[in-house]
Each structure stands twice: as structure tokens, then as C-alpha cells.
Amino acid sequence: MHLTVGATRQSTRGRNATIAAFVVLAAMVPAGAVVAADQTVHVTLPYTCSLPSGDVDATVRVSASLPDRVDVGQAIRASDVETSVELSETAVHNLIDKEATTVTAGTRLTIDVAQGDSTAQALWRGSATAQPVPSTGPLTLRTTGDVPTVTGQEDGGLTFTAGALGVDLAPAAATPDTDPASITLDCTPGKDATALLGTVTVGAGTGSPDDSPTASPSSSPSASPSSSPSGTPGQEDGTPGGVQDKRAPKVAGRPSVQADARPAAPRCKYDAGYPLGPMSLNSYVAGYSNVRKQDAAALIPPFCTMLEQGSPEFEPYPDWSGGVIRQHSTGDLYNNGRKESMPFTATFLTFRFMPAKATMVLEQAGPLTVDSLGATDFVFTSTDTYIRVPLVLRVTKLEVDGTPLNVGPACRTSGSLKSPEPDSAKFPGDHLVLHGRGEQNSGEPATGYQLLSGGPLTGEVTIPAFHGCDNAGENLDRLFTAAVSGTGNYIKQMQGQTCFAAAEVPNPDECTEDRQPLKVPVPER
Incomplete structure (x- = not known):
């Protein structure tokens, strides 16, 4: 038996099951319980940020509001969270290309949460609108964003301690075609830093906050996944650490988006060239794509996607103890009437010694499909989603050792980026495959x-050889192929909250007044 949401005749159990399935697939993430803030955090910390060219010192200021006391099992969400990173004038000149006039920042601050001998980790992410690069003096980047809730599972003091910090910088020039390469800083607290942000008393507070272990600010990040501010493939949002025992504080995952002011983003609006459908959604996607040959990653800035959501279909188990939920949707990349991403730049070394900066776009070369498969027992639901789309990588501009080179109008990969396909019989041909997994307990986010x-989508691609790259008769195909093409290139994209643009009255928490997505995701690596 298959039941489709919207059918008029169903059994009571079938109707309840279908409603449950629809709720799961709709994934309407409720806001966690917010308790009154009784303490305000203002902490200034010295950090050291590592780059291949050497270390850079930064001053990091973290501010937030936390409750003084909560009940056991009551969710705690830090509010008014702001992370400020100050870079010295020397650091700015060493890091940011002199052509840059503005810079957009994103931050990823690992928060070590501890209660007694139980620990967990949360990721506080933030983003900011573009701001001018000063010609003299320090550069201060202030980011804000939504953060996951934390729930204490027993009586005692629950501590919040600042750990590793990731800073993503996207400089921009006055002329978009000359935008400098993006930069990622991996930073750790200085050895003399006191990184404790605050302590919340949970329940009767029988435990002493002093008994709760906190991360040593003098220690360097270990090789374990939990120490990285950028997260690790396969881990869920907001919980970089491993599996905790039942007494450990619980960290609720949330999409990586800016919660308040909408950062600068390209136009993402249905129009006469791309009209609204009955279930039309739109969203922004942003992230990183590794280039394994270069041991580096290219930042793909926010780009627009248009989606037409399909109806969920529910197939109950024979004993009605649960069932399987399927949904098929379609969509397109969209940039000013073209099915492509926004241009992005990456700097790499050709033949391991000569710097080259390329401006590229991802061109859609066939249908984009979204297929979700979920399983539910009406208490716990897990959903695996696969996004498939053939994408060709086109190079529009190139600089080698600072010298511009013409690449011609048709410099692109010889075919689509190619991912391993879990169902090649049903989905033949070369295409990108991104996978996302979601889980939900009934009544919880x-x-x-x-x-x-939205949320994290990951995959791996083979980049084909390049062709059509010509500089006044000089064939550049081999240069690009040798430097970039190959297997094993990891991709992580963050999709933001969609806007249901087809709604009669769009949700103001998800859409702008002209039906564009309100939430812009913060790229993660």
C-alpha cells in the first residue's frame, strides 16, 4: 500500500501515519525552549591562527547571554551570541590581497560543554555582511548567528568553554571578476588564555562547577575529530564530538545559518523566466570543494537553487508499526536566468611551484533531482536524501604568477563532475551526488x-580532464588537467532553510518580503 499526502480516503491508522510522515519530511524545526538570561558573558581571548606561511595572532571576543539556573532536562540556548575577531594591520596586509575592498567573514567556534565527568561539544557559528577592508589599522570582524541548545542531564554545574576557532574570509574587489582567493584560518586559544565562558547551574546544583572538567586553553587541538572547528565528515551538525554516555549534556543540531540580519547574497527570486509552481521552494547553498591534487579547498559562495517539492508517499509496514517514506523533488541552479552557480575563485600551484588564480562557475548540464527515503516507527525517524545533478566546471579567467591569461570562451571539463552512484542502474551517466542524513525524535528538533x-550535504567527485582552454593559440588544457583533474575530491555544501515561495503568505521567518530565502548558510569544511 502507498499513501500520498493529500489523498482523501485513508484508514485512521494510515492517516495518522501519513501525517507523521509529512511532519518528518517537512522538517519544521521548532525553536528550542529559551530560558531567561541571568548572566552576560564578555570574554576577550588571545588566539593563534595557523597558515602555511606562518602563524597570525588574533584577539577574539565572545559575548553571549546565558541563564543562571535551569531544571534538569531543560534546554539551554545562549542568546545574543557575537564572536569578534580582531586582526592587526600587519596580519591584514599579509592575509588579504591588496585588490580587496571588502571582506565577508564566517566563524566556527567550538564550545566544550562539561558537567561532572561528562562532556560534549557544540559549534557556535556566525556570519557577517561584507565590510570594508581598512587601509590602515586593525580589521575587526563581528559575526552573529544561531547556536544549538544544550541540555543538562543531571544536577550540577554545566560549563561552557571556548575551544578551536575557524575563520572563513571571502575578500571581494571593486570589480567582481578580480575577486581575490578566499582564506580559511584555523585558530587555537593562546597558552595563557582563560577560556571559560560561563557556568549554568542545572537542577539542585549539587555538583560544584569546579568539579567540571574544561578544555585546557594551553593544549593544541588533538588529531581527534572533536578538536576541529570545521567538523568532520559523517558527524551531525552541532555535535563534533564522539558518542557520549547518557549523562552527557545533549547538544541539539541546527542548520548553519545567520538568524538575524540577512547577509549579502545573490538574487534568488522566481520571475517570468522561472515562474512559480504550486510547491515552489528556493534556498541558498554554499560550501567548500576540495582539490586533492592541490591539498586545498575552493570556497563556493552562496548560490541560488530553485526546487519544486514533490508529495511524500508513505508505505506502512505490514503490522503498522511504522513505515517507509519516499519523496521525489526536482530543481535547478539559478543565476540571473542561467542554470549555474555564482562565479568563484581559487588559487592553486601549477606543477607545485607557480601560483595560479582561476575564476570558475559550475554549469548545470541536466536535470537536478532530490530523492528522500525515510524510515519511521512514529517515534524516531531517519531520512537519507540524495541530490543528483550533472555539473560541468567552466573556467572564465586565469592569472598565472600574477599575469592574466586568456583561456577562451569554452574552457571547461570534458564532461560532468562524477560521483560514486549508489544506484547506477536507476541513475546512469556522470553526475554529482550529494548525500544528507536527517534524524528526528518525535517532539524534538x-x-x-x-x-x-537544510543542513550539511557531502559527496566526493572525480574532476574530468579540461578541454577548450586556449590562450591565443597556446593550449592550456594540460595545465588545468595536471593541476586540478583527478579522483577523490571531497565536497561539503550547506543548504540554508528554504523559503516556501509558493505560499499565499510567505513565512517571514524564512522568506524576504519579495519571496527570496531569508537564511544564508555559512560554508563549512
């Missing part, structure tokens, strides 16, 4: 990826 609320 969903974690991971959901079509409507």
Missing part, C-alpha cells in the same frame, strides 16, 4: 539534513 530546513 530534527538534526542533520532535511529538505525544507
Whole structure:
């Protein structure tokens, strides 16, 4: 038996099951319980940020509001969270290309949460609108964003301690075609830093906050996944650490988006060239794509996607103890009437010694499909979503050792980026495959990826050889192929909360007044 949401005749159990399935797939992530803030955090910390060219010192200021006391099992969400990173004038000149006039920042601050001998980790992410690069003096980047809730599971003091910090910088020039390469800083607290942000008393507070272990600010990040501010493939949003025992504080995952002011983003609006459908959604996607040959990653800035959501279909188990939920949706990349991403730049070394800066776009070369498969027992639901789309990588501009080179109008990969396909019989041909997994307990926020609320999508691609790259008769195909093409290139994209643009009255928490997505995701690596 298959039941489709919207059918008029169903059994009571079938109707209830279908409603449950629809709720899961809709992934309407509720806001966690917010308690009154009784303490305000203002902490200034010295950090050291590592680059291949050497270390850079930064001053990091973290401010937030936390409750003084909560009940056991009551969710705690830090509010008014702001992370400020100050770079010296020397650091700015060493890091940011002199052509840059503005810079957009994103931050990823690892928060070590501890209660007694139980620990967990949360990721406080923030983003900011573009701001001018000063000609003299320090550069201060202030980011804000939504943060996951933390729930204490027993009586005692629950501590919040600042750990590793990731800073993503996207400089921009006055002329977009000359935008400098993006930069990622991996930073750790200085050895003399006191990184404790605050302590919340949980329950009767029988435990002493002093008994709660906190991360040593003098220690360097270990090789374990939990020490990285950028997260690790396969881990859910907001919980970089490993599996904790039942007494450990619980960290709820949330999409990586800016919660308040909408950062600068390209136009993402249905129009006469791309008209609204009955279930039309739109969203922003941003992230990183590794280039394995270069041991580096290219930042792909926010770009627009248009989606037409399909109806969920529910197939109950024979004993009605649960069932399987399927949904098929379609969509397109969209940039000013073209099915492509926004241009992005990457700097790499050709033949390991000569710097080259390329401006590129991802061109859609066939249908984009979104297929979700979920399983539920009406208490716990897990959903795996696969996004498939053939994409060709086109190079529009190139500089080698600072000298511009013409690449011609048709410099691109010889075919689509190619991912391993879990169902090649049903989905033949070369295409990109991105996978997202979401989980949800009844009555709790969903974690991971959901079509409507967004989240992390990961995959791996082979980049084909290049062709059509010509500089006044000089064939550049081999240069690009040798430097970039190959297998094993990891991709991580963050999809933001979708806007249901087809709604009669769009949700103001998800859409702008002209039906564009309100939430812009913060790229993660």
C-alpha cells in the first residue's frame, strides 16, 4: 500500500501515519525552549591562527547571554551570541590581497560543554555582511548567528568553554571578476588564555562547577575529530564530538545559518523566466570543494537553487508499526536566468611551484533531482536524501604568477563532475551526488539534513580532464588537467532553510518580503 499526502480516503491508522510522515519530511524545526538570561558573558581571548606561511595572532571576543539556573532536562540556548575577531594591520596586509575592498567573514567556534565527568561539544557559528577592508589599522570582524541548545542531564554545574576557532574570509574587489582567493584560518586559544565562558547551574546544583572538567586553553587541538572547528565528515551538525554516555549534556543540531540580519547574497527570486509552481521552494547553498591534487579547498559562495517539492508517499509496514517514506523533488541552479552557480575563485600551484588564480562557475548540464527515503516507527525517524545533478566546471579567467591569461570562451571539463552512484542502474551517466542524513525524535528538533530546513550535504567527485582552454593559440588544457583533474575530491555544501515561495503568505521567518530565502548558510569544511 502507498499513501500520498493529500489523498482523501485513508484508514485512521494510515492517516495518522501519513501525517507523521509529512511532519518528518517537512522538517519544521521548532525553536528550542529559551530560558531567561541571568548572566552576560564578555570574554576577550588571545588566539593563534595557523597558515602555511606562518602563524597570525588574533584577539577574539565572545559575548553571549546565558541563564543562571535551569531544571534538569531543560534546554539551554545562549542568546545574543557575537564572536569578534580582531586582526592587526600587519596580519591584514599579509592575509588579504591588496585588490580587496571588502571582506565577508564566517566563524566556527567550538564550545566544550562539561558537567561532572561528562562532556560534549557544540559549534557556535556566525556570519557577517561584507565590510570594508581598512587601509590602515586593525580589521575587526563581528559575526552573529544561531547556536544549538544544550541540555543538562543531571544536577550540577554545566560549563561552557571556548575551544578551536575557524575563520572563513571571502575578500571581494571593486570589480567582481578580480575577486581575490578566499582564506580559511584555523585558530587555537593562546597558552595563557582563560577560556571559560560561563557556568549554568542545572537542577539542585549539587555538583560544584569546579568539579567540571574544561578544555585546557594551553593544549593544541588533538588529531581527534572533536578538536576541529570545521567538523568532520559523517558527524551531525552541532555535535563534533564522539558518542557520549547518557549523562552527557545533549547538544541539539541546527542548520548553519545567520538568524538575524540577512547577509549579502545573490538574487534568488522566481520571475517570468522561472515562474512559480504550486510547491515552489528556493534556498541558498554554499560550501567548500576540495582539490586533492592541490591539498586545498575552493570556497563556493552562496548560490541560488530553485526546487519544486514533490508529495511524500508513505508505505506502512505490514503490522503498522511504522513505515517507509519516499519523496521525489526536482530543481535547478539559478543565476540571473542561467542554470549555474555564482562565479568563484581559487588559487592553486601549477606543477607545485607557480601560483595560479582561476575564476570558475559550475554549469548545470541536466536535470537536478532530490530523492528522500525515510524510515519511521512514529517515534524516531531517519531520512537519507540524495541530490543528483550533472555539473560541468567552466573556467572564465586565469592569472598565472600574477599575469592574466586568456583561456577562451569554452574552457571547461570534458564532461560532468562524477560521483560514486549508489544506484547506477536507476541513475546512469556522470553526475554529482550529494548525500544528507536527517534524524528526528518525535517532539524534538530534527538534526542533520532535511529538505525544507537544510543542513550539511557531502559527496566526493572525480574532476574530468579540461578541454577548450586556449590562450591565443597556446593550449592550456594540460595545465588545468595536471593541476586540478583527478579522483577523490571531497565536497561539503550547506543548504540554508528554504523559503516556501509558493505560499499565499510567505513565512517571514524564512522568506524576504519579495519571496527570496531569508537564511544564508555559512560554508563549512
